[in-house]
Amino acid sequence: MSKRQMIIGMHLGNGYGALAEAWRMPGVDPRAYTSFDAKVRQAQAAERGKFQFLFLPDGPHAAGGDIRYEPSGFNLDVMMTLAAVARGTERIGMVATGSTTFNEAFNLARHFKALDIMNHGRTGWNAVTSASPEVAANYGQRIPSSADRYGRAHEMIQIVQALWGSWGKDAWVADPETGEYAKDEEIAPINLGGEFVASRGPLYIPPSEQGQPVIFHAGGPSPNALSLAGRYASGFIAAAFTIEEARAQRRAFREATERAGRDPDEIKFFPGLMTTIAKDKRAALDRRITLTGRMFPQRAMYLQQMLGVRIDPARLDDPLSPEQLSRAHAAGGDPRAVRALEVARDGWSLRDVLAHGVIDYQPVVVGPVTEVADHMQEWFEAEAADGFWVIPDVYEGGLDAFVDGVVPILQERGLFHLDYEGTTLRDHLGARPQYGVDARVTG
Amino acid sequence: MSKRQMIIGMHLGNGYGALAEAWRMPGVDPRAYTSFDAKVRQAQAAERGKFQFLFLPDGPHAAGGDIRYEPSGFNLDVMMTLAAVARGTERIGMVATGSTTFNEAFNLARHFKALDIMNHGRTGWNAVTSASPEVAANYGQRIPSSADRYGRAHEMIQIVQALWGSWGKDAWVADPETGEYAKDEEIAPINLGGEFVASRGPLYIPPSEQGQPVIFHAGGPSPNALSLAGRYASGFIAAAFTIEEARAQRRAFREATERAGRDPDEIKFFPGLMTTIAKDKRAALDRRITLTGRMFPQRAMYLQQMLGVRIDPARLDDPLSPEQLSRAHAAGGDPRAVRALEVARDGWSLRDVLAHGVIDYQPVVVGPVTEVADHMQEWFEAEAADGFWVIPDVYEGGLDAFVDGVVPILQERGLFHLDYEGTTLRDHLGARPQYGVDARVTG
Structure with a gap:
């Protein structure tokens, strides 16, 4: 068979x-x-x-x-x-x-x-x-x-x-x-x-x-x-x-x-x-930042809704603080919120969270x-x-x-x-x- | 100029x-x-x-x-x-x-x-x-x-x-x-x-x-x-x-x-x-007979109307007789009838008259x-x-x-x-x- x-x-x-x-x-x-x-x-x-x-x-x-x-x-x-x-x-x-x-x-x-x-x-x-x-x-x-x-x-x-x-x-x-x-x-x-x-x-x-x-x-x-x-x-x-x-x-x-x-x-x-492929995770994230970074300030606002915590679009280089992480939750019934939370908990900067493609119209893999x-x-x-x-x-x-x-x-x-x-x-x-x-x- | x-x-x-x-x-x-x-x-x-x-x-x-x-x-x-x-x-x-x-x-x-x-x-x-x-x-x-x-x-x-x-x-x-x-x-x-x-x-x-x-x-x-x-x-x-x-x-x-x-x-x-081209007139007419001859019996009936004389579809090898030619005229207001009559008067057999493309939806040249x-x-x-x-x-x-x-x-x-x-x-x-x-x- x-x-x-x-x-x-x-x-x-x-x-x-x-x-x-x-x-x-x-x-x-x-x-x-x-x-x-x-x-x-x-x-x-x-x-x-x-x-x-x-x-x-x-x-x-x-x-x-x-x-x-x-x-x-x-x-x-x-x-x-x-x-x-x-x-x-x-x-x-x-x-x-x-x-x-x-x-x-x-x-x-x-x-x-x-x-x-x-x-x-x-x-x-x-x-x-x-x-x-x-x-x-x-x-x-x-x-x-x-x-x-x-x-x-x-x-x-x-x-x-x-x-x-x-x-x-x-x-x-x-x-x-x-x-x-x-x-x-x-x-x-x-x-x-x-x-x-x-x-x-x-x-x-x-x-x-x-x-x-x-x-x-x-x-x-x-x-x-x-x-x-x-x-x-x-x-x-x-x-x-x-x-x-x-x-x-x-x-x-x-x-x-x-x-x-x-x-x-x-x-x-x-x-x-959706795929963004590079030799390693870092390079793939950078590639996606190049390709979609222009939209990040706007997407940060949406990420804020998804995670239920305030996000400052001027500070995308930082990860969520322990305090923010403790309050963050997958909000609003968006099926993508669970994944967004998961990625945020891994300690990525907010820019990198967005670079994971957590807000896109299909599942995204960014990596090798x-x-x-x-x-x-x-x-x-x-x-x-x-x-x-x-x-x-x-x-x-x-x-x-x-x-x-x-x-x-x-x-x-x-x-x-x-x-x-x-x-x-x-x-x-x-x-x-x-x-x-x-x-x-x-x- | x-x-x-x-x-x-x-x-x-x-x-x-x-x-x-x-x-x-x-x-x-x-x-x-x-x-x-x-x-x-x-x-x-x-x-x-x-x-x-x-x-x-x-x-x-x-x-x-x-x-x-x-x-x-x-x-x-x-x-x-x-x-x-x-x-x-x-x-x-x-x-x-x-x-x-x-x-x-x-x-x-x-x-x-x-x-x-x-x-x-x-x-x-x-x-x-x-x-x-x-x-x-x-x-x-x-x-x-x-x-x-x-x-x-x-x-x-x-x-x-x-x-x-x-x-x-x-x-x-x-x-x-x-x-x-x-x-x-x-x-x-x-x-x-x-x-x-x-x-x-x-x-x-x-x-x-x-x-x-x-x-x-x-x-x-x-x-x-x-x-x-x-x-x-x-x-x-x-x-x-x-x-x-x-x-x-x-x-x-x-x-x-x-x-x-x-x-x-x-x-x-x-x-x-519309063109049918060959080295000379005879070869071109023969080429067109090959290409459209199947429709000739039916078209002979239409030619009969165009020229106003009886045509026997079984005798397409003959030209119109002098007696038929004397009675033939461009009938019925079809602009193609004038040309059909002209070709018939040149003495072509009825098959060849039809092979000239006198009944087609555009002007036809059959020749070299x-x-x-x-x-x-x-x-x-x-x-x-x-x-x-x-x-x-x-x-x-x-x-x-x-x-x-x-x-x-x-x-x-x-x-x-x-x-x-x-x-x-x-x-x-x-x-x-x-x-x-x-x-x-x-x-």
């Missing part, structure tokens, strides 16, 4: 990296935001590391902090980026966020299936709803109610999948000898319409090497997310800060998948992991390669994860440190594959074949 | 060529429909011929005849195809059809501007309305009235252009030394809304090498088309069967452009031209390279065209015959440039710089 191994995806965002000052780092092209060459290079580096997929989140709006100092976190266009990446890579899968709220089903189905043809069966669609008023405004609309957003999301996924399957699997003949181009009886309109979305079809694209793209979903374990992911998703892009939280979420998504009539192993659960590998092994063996979506601090440099440093350790420990076994994203995920809608899903 | 020279675009459709049996020709990959490599090769061949642009029409639906024998005429996805072509070419422009009826303005603006970044300023958007119920059904909708379609088209173009200009031309700083990433006072929402379309923006994409994509329009010289093209278009993709018709249309579009407050030279008028060059020169010098969109019968082979045979003749005659003078599509078209909406256009 072969040992269970982890699946690794990599966040591919704005061309620089996840952290605010990534664009200013030595070796980084400050114009990488508009450089498709840069993104192809980054994807190739992830492929060198045998990552199973890239994950491209999307707004669509300009995400990020203050544009005066830092770029949007998103790609300028996820589909165009993936088209370039498709032409420049061979094996790595590519999963892009596509809003079910503000896309036409036919257009989305067409773009994703064409990408799946282009990259020879390596595409995944992260089907999410859009809840930000900023996004809605870009479409001259308001954000619908949660019920309507998820109602539309179900219809979108089913109609998109039906369009994907509307050109029958064996319809395409293209035999120059006989002159037969296609079997028209196997190319059928779908004629599907619901409360929110409708399309006649057919979509005139034959199957890819994996048939059609796989579905991902992302976010937290809300009842709506559980229901949607349970029915359709092969992968879930999660946000969980502790092993316990991740285990509980993973279990919930597996149960939801089972309730939908599927095998719980059909959904793979991926917590995030073994520390990253240990984190991943611990979570994986605790069944808190089927793998991770890794968010390097900087793509040029930080990603390489992961690929060249962490990956060999995971491989040595038998936790990660030595090479791609298959060629498609379904192969990489162990996802079952599917063409058109999943007949097991009803309603 | 430099001599006026023609601008040439090339139709890039399904991967095979314009004619029904192109996919079966020797040297053609019968799976080219899904081959992005094939499309990149074809674009590279057009670039070798110094063509100023590729033109990708789009439905979006499956266009074409009987799918049992022939493919859809369209690309499986125009934007994905152009992304691949962008990565595989250096200078040629690329114009894709994007429906103003069934796209979200923000999505369309983003895809086209991202492509314009990717290909370094070589993008054009052929902004058309969708009038086919087949297309509407793919979006679960009905075709709006002509007034509403054009009303929406005007709003779409203005909002898309405003989004393109919403990231100010000098907004992007990205200076690692100072840490300044962008001037936020130059990145402004557009907050535009009309009767049909609205968007807040901004679109977070800086200018391309040409600032933003150029606008094309396509179709016939309807009042709506004249008004829309006159206001926004740098190029018009036309369908005109005779020099007289083309001259009248070109004049009408130039006048419409002037009425909109622009210089008439700002719009370039491109009639279509000089005949193609003569046709282009005649139309160009008669001011019936600023150039052409050339539709090769087969991309592999037929396109090469044009590039290697016709282009050198045109160059020798001083009618076509020897090489690209600039790098952007605006350079190639002589289109004036524009960023955001054109301040001259009102309403």
